[in-house]
Amino acid sequence: MDEQLYREKIHVVWGCVFLVVVAYLALMGFIGTGAFARIPRGEAIMGSLIGSILLSVVTVSLLLTVPSSSPTLVAGGRILLWAQVGAILTAGILILIAMS
Numbered sequence: 551m552d553e554q555l556y557r558e559k560i561h562v563v564w565g566c567v568f569l570v571v572v573a574y575l576a577l578m579g580f581i582g583t584g585a586f587a588r589i590p591r592g593e594a595i596m597g598s599l600i601g602s603i604l605l606s607v608v609t610v611s612l613l614l615t616v617p618s619s620s621p622t623l624v625a626g627g628r629i630l631l632w633a634q635v636g637a638i639l640t641a642g643i644l645i646l647i648a649m650s
Contacts, residue, residue, distance in 0.1 A: 562609070562631050566610050569602065570603050573637075580596065590648070605633055605634040609631060
């Protein structure tokens with residue numbers, strides 16, 4: 551059971567790393583294209599992308615610094631991972647709304 555929790559903990563860490571790359575590329579694309587200046591209330595989009603990156607920093611450091619693999623730790627990591635997904639989706643939805 552402990553090995554399965556450890557494996558799931560590592561999967562959550564890799565998921566956070568993947569999502570931070572997605573958020574970073576979206577943020578750089580948003581800034582690089584100049585969309586920040588053209589879209590009204592672009593701060594909300596940047597805020598959710600930066601929030602997603604910060605959630606990843608917190609989740610990865612939390613999961614990698616705690617040596618055990620308790621079910622509570624893994625569940626907390628999953629919750630933070632889904633919060634990160636929600637932040638990226640919020641930014642995407644706000645971009646789509648601003649484009650219409």
